[in-house]
Amino acid sequence: MSVDYEYKVGDCVWVKLKGFPHWPARIDKIENKKYTMFYFGTHEVGKQKASTLLPFAPFRDTYALYRGTCPKVLLEGVLEAEVNPGAKPDDQLCNLNSDTQIWMVMGKAGQEDFSNKYPERAKKAQMDYELYSKVTTAVPLTLQTVPLRQ
Numbered sequence: 001m002s003v004d005y006e007y008k009v010g011d012c013v014w015v016k017l018k019g020f021p022h023w024p025a026r027i028d029k030i031e032n033k034k035y036t037m038f039y040f041g042t043h044e045v046g047k048q049k050a051s052t053l054l055p056f057a058p059f060r061d062t063y064a065l066y067r068g069t070c071p072k073v074l075l076e077g078v079l080e081a082e083v084n085p086g087a088k089p090d091d092q093l094c095n096l097n098s099d100t101q102i103w104m105v106m107g108k109a110g111q112e113d114f115s116n117k118y119p120e121r122a123k124k125a126q127m128d129y130e131l132y133s134k135v136t137t138a139v140p141l142t143l144q145t146v147p148l149r150q
Contacts, residue, residue, distance in 0.1 A: 012056035041077025
């Protein structure tokens with residue numbers, strides 16, 4: 001899938017990497033129609049063509065709610081893209097327990113269902129997510145993000 005969009009340095013995007021699901025990343029440099037990317041969750045850096053990129057916000061629910069075998073680091077990358085889009089390679093990696101990871105991507109209806117089934121686990125997951133969100137120094141996104149919860 002390709003979207004006609006003019007990307008700029010600082011934009012948060014989804015990158016389609018061969019053999020991986022779409023991955024959250026930030027454009028750090030544009031040179032000769034190649035984009036130097038910072039990959040959230042892994043803090044790796046790589047180069048991509050525009051044809052492999054999609055804007056982050058409009059496709060957030062499509063790719064953050066990945067239904068296959070989802071690597072833990074992908075969920076951590078999604079959270080990092082939303083609450084710390086200015087992350088640097090030497091920043092500490094986000095390391096969430098699995099309940100917190102599930103909480104962040106399931107949406108309001110899923111969170112309510114999870115809370116009904118596992119009230120103590122849901123409370124801890126929500127508190128962990130909110131704590132991570134508060135202690136992370138977020139900078140404004142150049143694309144408006146879709147909120148995790150309302």
